[in-house]
Amino acid sequence: MDRSYIPDATLGRLPRYYRFFCDLKEKKVSKISSTQLAEMLGTTPSQVRQDFSALGSFGQQGYGYNVAQMCHDLGQIIGVDNHYRAIIIGTGNLGRSVLSGIQFYNHGFRLIGIFDRKESLIGQVLKGMPIRHIDGLDEFCRENFPQMAILCTPPSEAIRLYDQLISLGVKAFWNFSGGEIPRRPGAVVNDINLNDSLTSLCYKMNIK
C-alpha cells in the first residue's frame, strides 16, 4: 500500500471509480474484473489496473476486484469519513441547488452554516438551518472552525470572501462564482465554471 506518488491523471479519475464501486455495491455485485469495469467506464482494462495499482489497492489474480473491499479502500483514500465542516455563502438559485442536490455527508462533508447578505432572507430555514447574515461570518468561524467554504456569490464578492476565509482558517473552497481565485499555498480550490463548460460545448459542436 505504498502511495507515495499517485499520478494526477489517476487522482482525477478517483471520484468516478469510487462512485462506480458504491453503485455496484448497492446493486449487490460482489466482484468485477478490470475488463468489465473498463467497459462500463468507457476506458481500457490497462488503465484501470494501472490506476488501482498506483492507488495501492489490490485485486486478486484470477478473480478480479472485490466490490465491497474496493468501496471501503477507495473511501479511505478519499477520506469520506472525515466529514469536514462546510459552510455555504450565497443562497440564490445556485446556492439552493447545491443545498438541495448534494448529499454532503456521503461525500466527506457536514454542512454547519448557511450565509447570505440579503436581509429579507436572514432567519429563513434551509436544510434545518437558519440563514445567517454574512456580517456574522467572522464570529461564526472563530466559534465553529469551518474547514471548507462553498462560494455561491457573485465573482467579486467570492474573491474577497476567499481571502477573508483563509485568514479565518478555512482550508478548502468550492468555487461556483465564476471568479478567478488566486491560488494560495495551503488552500485547495475546486472551480465549477459553467460558462467555460458551455463555451467548450459550443466549440465541440462547431468542429463536428
Add this chain to the structure above:
Amino acid sequence: MDRSYIPDATLGRLPRYYRFFCDLKEKKVSKISSTQLAEMLGTTPSQVRQDFSALGSFGQQGYGYNVAQMCHDLGQIIGVDNHYRAIIIGTGNLGRSVLSGIQFYNHGFRLIGIFDRKESLIGQVLKGMPIRHIDGLDEFCRENFPQMAILCTPPSEAIRLYDQLISLGVKAFWNFSGGEIPRRPGAVVNDINLNDSLTSLCYKMNIK
C-alpha cells in the same frame, strides 16, 4: 492558420483563454504578452505561446498579442456566433440556477424551450418563455430543431431523454443529472458532476 490538429490539452484551456481576452477587452487593455498572460493564468509563457501557436492565432514578435484581435479569433474558433438552438429539461433548483445564471447568447447558444414534467409548473414563464410539458417534447423538436439539450432531471430520466433526443436530431448535451450517459458517435456531451467534484475536494483536503 492551419489547425488540422489541436492538442486536447490546448482545447481544454481554450474557454478560459477566451474569457480572459474578453475581460481584457472590456477593460480596454489593447495588448498583452505571453509573460503577462501566463502570470494572470497561473501558467507559463511557454505554454501560452505553444497553445496559441497550435490554435493558429498569431501574435506579433516584439509586441505581444492584440486583445481585440485574439478575442475575435478565438471567438471564431469556438463558434460563439453560431447561437445553437438549446432547450432545457427540468426546472428544479438546478435548472433554474442555469436559467438565471448563464448568458447563453454570449457563449454560443440561444434558448428556445423549457420543459418539465410537473403539471403545476406548466405555463409558468421563465426567461420570457412558458414552461412546456415534457409530453410535447417530440412535437416541439420536429418543429423547432433544437441542437443542444440541457439535462437537469434525475439521472435515470436524463439517460432516457438522451436517447430520445438523439433520435430527434439533438447533437449536444449538457448533462447536470449526475447520470452516466453512454457516448454515441455524432453526439457530444459535457458532464457537470457536482458529487464527483465534491469527492475530489475531500481527497485534496485529506492529503494536505
Add this chain to the structure above:
DNA sequence: TAGATTGTTAATCGATTAACAATC
C-alpha cells in the same frame, strides 16, 4: 491443476518546458 485475471515492465504517445533563432 488449468483458467482467469491481476500487477508490473517496457514501449508508445502526448503534453510541458526550455532555449533560441526569427522578426516586428
Add this chain to the structure above:
DNA sequence: TAGATTGTTAATCGATTAACAATC
C-alpha cells in the same frame, strides 16, 4: 537600429497502452 517578444524546435516529463510473467 536595438529591444522585445513571438513561433518553433528539441528535450524532458508524464500518461496511456500493450504484453506477459506472476499467482490466485
